[in-house]
Amino acid sequence: EVQLVEHGGGSVQAGGSLTLSCTVSGYDGDFGCMGWFRQGPGKEREWVSTLNTLRYFTFYAEAVKGRFTIYRDNADNTVYLQMNRLTPEDAAEYLCAASPMCGQEAFNPRGFTYWGQGTQVTVSS
Numbered sequence: 001e002v003q004l005v006e007h008g009g010g011s012v013q014a015g016g017s018l019t020l021s022c023t024v025s026g027y028d029g030d031f032g033c034m035g036w037f038r039q040g041p042g043k044e045r046e047w048v049s050t051l052n053t054l055r056y057f058t059f060y061a062e063a064v065k066g067r068f069t070i071y072r073d074n075a076d077n078t079v080y081l082q083m084n085r086l087t088p089e090d091a092a093e094y095l096c097a098a099s100p101m102c103g104q105e106a107f108n109p110r111g112f113t114y115w116g117q118g119t120q121v122t123v124s125s
Helices: none
Strands: 003-007 010-013 018-025 033-039 046-052 057-060 068-073 078-083 092-099 119-124
Touching: 003 092, 018 033, 018 092, 018 119, 033 068, 033 078, 046 068, 046 078, 057 068
Parallel strands: 010 119
Antiparallel strands: 003 018, 018 078, 033 046, 033 092, 046 057, 068 078, 092 119
């Protein structure tokens, strides 16, 4: 059974930093596409970042570009999202997602097959 498990959420003050992790297990091989999404209360799921692991291309939503960094540690099959200069607008549940390949929907929830349970990020002003 494929599992994606996120860790690293928490509460920070505006301007602070957090690093989220997503550890993958149960998949035979490597996912070609890893993504992070977030969803605030009463809001739609919002794309945050995607990593094309085959070519190591990274993509970011405009709202987080320059502040967030997605990267992967092949040794422990984990993808990270480093988040700096957090603002209250970044507060949400953050979800990790995976797909065998990055296609045209790599910036859309429809483009991902497997999902983690999410980790909560709270940012106080």
